[in-house]
Structures are given as structure tokens and as C-alpha cells.
Amino acid sequence: DSGVTQTPKHLITATGQRVTLRCSPRSGDLSVYWYQQSLDQGLQFLIQYYNGEERAKGNILERFSAQQFPDLHSELNLSSLELGDSALYFCASSDSTDRGVNTEAFFGQGTRLTVV
Amino acid sequence: GQQLNQSPQSMFIQEGEDVSMNCTSSSIFNTWLWYKQDPGEGPVLLIALYKAGELTSNGRLTAQFGITRKDSFLNISASIPSDVGIYFCAGLKAGSARQLTFGSGTQLTVLP
Numbered sequence A: 001d002s003g004v005t006q007t008p009k010h011l012i013t014a015t016g017q018r019v020t021l022r023c024s025p026r027s028g029d030l031s032v033y034w035y036q037q038s039l040d041q042g043l044q045f046l047i048q049y050y051n052g053e054e055r056a057k058g059n060i061l062e063r064f065s066a067q068q069f070p071d072l073h074s075e076l077n078l079s080s081l082e083l084g085d086s087a088l089y090f091c092a093s094s095d096s097t098d099r100g101v102n103t104e105a106f107f108g109q110g111t112r113l114t115v116v
Numbered sequence B: 001g002q003q004l005n006q007s008p009q010s011m012f013i014q015e016g017e018d019v020s021m022n023c024t025s026s027s028i029f030n031t032w033l034w035y036k037q038d039p040g041e042g043p044v045l046l047i048a049l050y051k052a053g054e055l056t057s058n059g060r061l062t063a064q065f066g067i068t069r070k071d072s073f074l075n076i077s078a079s080i081p082s083d084v085g086i087y088f089c090a091g092l093k094a095g096s097a098r099q100l101t102f103g104s105g106t107q108l109t110v111l112p
Helices: none
Strands: A005-007 A010-013 A019-024 A031-038 A042-050 A053-057 A064-068 A074-078 A087-094 A111-115 B004-007 B010-014 B019-025 B031-037 B044-049 B055-058 B061-065 B071-076 B085-092 B106-111
Touching: A005 A087, A010 A019, A019 A087, A019 A111, A031 A074, A042 A064, A042 A074, A042 B085, A074 A087, B004 B085, B010 B019, B019 B085, B019 B106, B031 B061, B031 B071, B044 B055, B044 B061, B044 B071, B071 B085
Parallel strands: A010 A111, B010 B106
Antiparallel strands: A005 A019, A019 A074, A031 A042, A031 A087, A042 A053, A064 A074, A087 A111, B004 B019, B019 B071, B031 B044, B031 B085, B055 B061, B061 B071, B085 B106
């Protein structure tokens, strides 16, 4: 158990809909990262939050957004869903930003999103 | 897109055999991480490497951070059935705000 909790585990929804994925980081971790894993793209970094603020953006579509709340949990919002958005979405957490401190990222079990 | 070349893509080995996989990049990384992912689960961290030339072991697993900082390898000795899974390398660059760049994974199958 990594200590990172993601809900729901599975989600099936129709095209055009909007969903929210939730992540609770490990206790004490301030950074939350979201990754998308699809069969043909592997693990792709989407976005990072540190202590409530957006810190870095990767390959995240404009239809997707995220936020991190004061209690440090994070939500990833996916809207106007398309069939190609079907993937595993992982949240990871670590205890610092990159300030010369080497820390690892620990992953949750993921949310499997299926868009039909 | 991904910048790490991971090989091999898949391996079929007999139980008890040793396994080696590697990652290379055209970019320099400050940290190399190796993860294992079981079906339906998130990646689990196996080994973290922080310095060029560093050799680190975790049980039957050994990983090295290449001297050029552009590559890393993972060895698994005396493989067992529970080693089955997908192994990912991941690299972290300085100033990258800790977003990992992942390799495409090595699917390991251990035959009894």
C-alpha cells in the first residue's frame, strides 16, 4: 500500500460527459501529480500541484483541469469526454518540489476510465 | 512525448534465470527510478538512483545509474513467478518540478 488513495477505481461514462477523479496523497506529502496511462502512449505526465498551487503542466488537454484543496487532496476534472480519453489515470504524491531534494513519487492504484 | 528508450519491450524467461533491462536517453537525468506495475495496479517503486555511477540493490534487484547520466539498467537475479509484470524506468531532470518521464515498459513473463 503506497498510502496514495484514488477514487473511484472504475468509471464508465458516455461521450460528452464530465467526470471527476479524486486523489488523497500520502500523509505529509505536499505534491500531487496526475498521469494518464493508455495502451499506445504509456505513462504521460499531465499536471502537478504543490501545496495548492499548480506547479507544472505536461500533456494535459484543455478539456481537463485539476485542483488541489487546502487539505491537499486533489481532483482531476475531465470534460467533453471522447472515446480516446479511455485510460488509466494515476495520481502520485511526493514530499517536495524539485529544490535539489531527491524524493520519489508514490503512485495510487489508479482510476480506470472507460468512455463509451 | 516519451524521451526514454526502454528495452527490451518484452521478455520470456525460465524461472531461476537472471534478467536485464535498460533505459537510454538523449537527455541527462538527475534521478533514475525503476517501477513495477502489476495488472490493474499502480506502479510500485523498486529502486531509486541519485548519483551517476551509483549501484543499488533491493533484494534480488540491482540497478545502476549510468556514468553519462543518460542511461540506467535493472537486473533481476534468480527470477521467480511473482516477478511477472511490467517494469518501467523513469527519469527526473533538474528543474523539472518532479514530473517523471517514463520509458515504455518491459513486459516480463516468467515461465515455470
